[in-house]
Amino acid sequence: MRKLKIYLDTSIISFLFAEDSPDFRAITEAFFHVHASHYDLYISDVVKLEISRDPDPVHRQKLRAVLEAHRVQNLPMDRREEVTQLAQMYIARGAIPRTKMEDALHVAFAVVYNMDVLLSWNFKHLANINKEARLMAVSMDAGYRHAVRLTSPLEVEYEVE
Numbered sequence: 001m002r003k004l005k006i007y008l009d010t011s012i013i014s015f016l017f018a019e020d021s022p023d024f025r026a027i028t029e030a031f032f033h034v035h036a037s038h039y040d041l042y043i044s045d046v047v048k049l050e051i052s053r054d055p056d057p058v059h060r061q062k063l064r065a066v067l068e069a070h071r072v073q074n075l076p077m078d079r080r081e082e083v084t085q086l087a088q089m090y091i092a093r094g095a096i097p098r099t100k101m102e103d104a105l106h107v108a109f110a111v112v113y114n115m116d117v118l119l120s121w122n123f124k125h126l127a128n129i130n131k132e133a134r135l136m137a138v139s140m141d142a143g144y145r146h147a148v149r150l151t152s153p154l155e156v157e158y159e160v161e
Helices: 010-017 022-038 045-052 057-069 080-092 101-112 129-141
Strands: 005-008 040-043 117-119 149-151
Touching: 005 010, 005 101, 010 022, 010 045, 010 057, 040 045, 045 057, 045 101, 080 101, 080 129, 101 117, 101 129, 129 149
Parallel strands: 005 040, 005 117, 117 149
Antiparallel strands: none
């Protein structure tokens, strides 16, 4: 059986260190320490950019160390123009607010590179069924037939048989 391909947005990595959200932090830790090895994990340069903006250099290094420790793969940039065009469509069609281009890019990377899941703690703009339906409708209109699930680590668990 093939492993599911999961795209991680920056919130997933950040919540490993979220002091103000102990429940979400514990769920995120469980995902990385128990379940993550059963999936192929990916990020894009958008995640790297968001991490690079963290004002605390120690925290930045911790976030980067998570990516290395869990062998998270970086998606190639060979389809960047295609990704950008799709992200702009999400915004133009009102599926993502104009001020959230990076969220639109996360979804576009996941769609263009045929991820099975986009994992996020961003319930407002990404991980909710209404957004998923709107975003996948735009994707289908743009010619992408592979639907990506937009969800949180609460719904991603590997079952050992």
